[in-house]
Amino acid sequence: AAGVIQSPRHLIKEKRETATLKCYPIPRHDTVYWYQQGPGQDPQFLISFYEKMQSDKGSIPDRFSAQQFSDYHSELNMSSLELGDSALYFCASSLEGAPGNTIYFGEGSWLTVV
Amino acid sequence: AQTVTQSQPEMSVQEAETVTLSCTYDTSESNYYLFWYKQPPSRQMILVIRQEAYKQQNATENRFSVNFQKAAKSFSLKISDSQLGDTAMYFCAFMKMGYSGGGADGLTFGKGTHLIIQP
Numbered sequence: 001a002a003g004v005i006q007s008p009r010h011l012i013k014e015k016r017e018t019a020t021l022k023c024y025p026i027p028r029h030d031t032v033y034w035y036q037q038g039p040g041q042d043p044q045f046l047i048s049f050y051e052k053m054q055s056d057k058g059s060i061p062d063r064f065s066a067q068q069f070s071d072y073h074s075e076l077n078m079s080s081l082e083l084g085d086s087a088l089y090f091c092a093s094s095l096e097g098a099p100g101n102t103i104y105f106g107e108g109s110w111l112t113v114v
Numbered sequence: 115a116q117t118v119t120q121s122q123p124e125m126s127v128q129e130a131e132t133v134t135l136s137c138t139y140d141t142s143e144s145n146y147y148l149f150w151y152k153q154p155p156s157r158q159m160i161l162v163i164r165q166e167a168y169k170q171q172n173a174t175e176n177r178f179s180v181n182f183q184k185a186a187k188s189f190s191l192k193i194s195d196s197q198l199g200d201t202a203m204y205f206c207a208f209m210k211m212g213y214s215g216g217g218a219d220g221l222t223f224g225k226g227t228h229l230i231i232q233p
Contacts, residue, residue: 033220042205043159045220056220088157103149103209103221105159 002027004106006091012112013081021076021109025093031055032074033103034066035090043090049074050096081113116141116208120224127196128232134181135191135227137206145211148182148189149221154202162204165189167211193229201231 005024013019025032031050035043036059045058049068060066063081068074078085092105117140127133139148150162165173165182173180177197181190193200206224 035220037157042223042225043221045222048220058220090159092159102161102164104161105151107156107158 004091004093004104006089006106006109008109009107010110010112012114014114015081015083017081017113018077018079019081019111020078021089021091021111023074023076023091023093023106025072025074025091026104029093029095029104030072031094031096032068032072033092033094034060034074034076035092035105037088037090037108038084039087046076078111083113086111086113116143116146116210116222118206118208118222118224120204120206120227122227123225124228124230126230126232129196129198131196132192132194133196133229135193135204135206135229137189137191137224139187139189139206139208141187141208141210143210147209147211148180149207149209150178150180150189150191151205151207151223152200152202153205153226154199159205163191196231198231198233201229203228 007022033048034046037043046060048056052068064078066076088108090108092103094103119138146167148165152160152162163175163178177194179192203226205226207221209221
């Protein structure tokens with residue numbers, strides 16, 4: 001079965017640079033979530049989209065923005081990168097209203113800021 | 115806001131033993147979902163089991179089962195016949211139910227329990 005696809009899997013950027021992460025949800029899934037997991041931390045919810053509209057916002061810095069496109073893929077844009085942004089970024093998807101509303105995670109994108 | 119607490123930072127058991135991971139949560143919501151996710155060294159987040167709060171019956175998935183006590187806001191995970199491949203970080207997670215019955219506001223995770231299965 002198709003899973004959540006994230007790209008790139010690994011990314012190295014310098015401080016103050018910009019990075020973009022992409023996420024392709026499971027086919028027919030209409031909801032996308034972004035999470036940030038720092039070293040030794042639990043995943044923190046950043047932002048979510050339902051049917052291409054932002055549905056909820058968590059602890060996303062103002063330097064970050066995201067959107068969901070007409071084909072349901074999503075992109076997380078991160079500007080003015082800081083060392084503390086180094087983390088594993090997960091995208092997840094689900095089908096709104098599906099029983100149990102299970103959220104499926106991608107394998108994550110590793111961002112290292114140097 | 116919801117909070118999820120996992121009071122066991124690390125646990126270690128012998129292969130084939132049964133182990134129970136604890137999780138408590140705090141919420142004012144009446145309808146919600148609870149999940150256990152497994153994160154092995156590869157860091158992939160893998161769904162282990164889920165529970166709808168409106169269901170009284172405890173969820174079971176093969177060797178994994180939960181003890182859901184809604185009044186006590188407790189959601190423990192029991193792993194029977196533990197295997198070396200069960201070694202991982204286990205996260206308990208909460209998600210409130212949205213208007214359509216789906217989820218809303220994303221998942222709130224506990225800090226995790228590092229489970230080590232010894233040969």
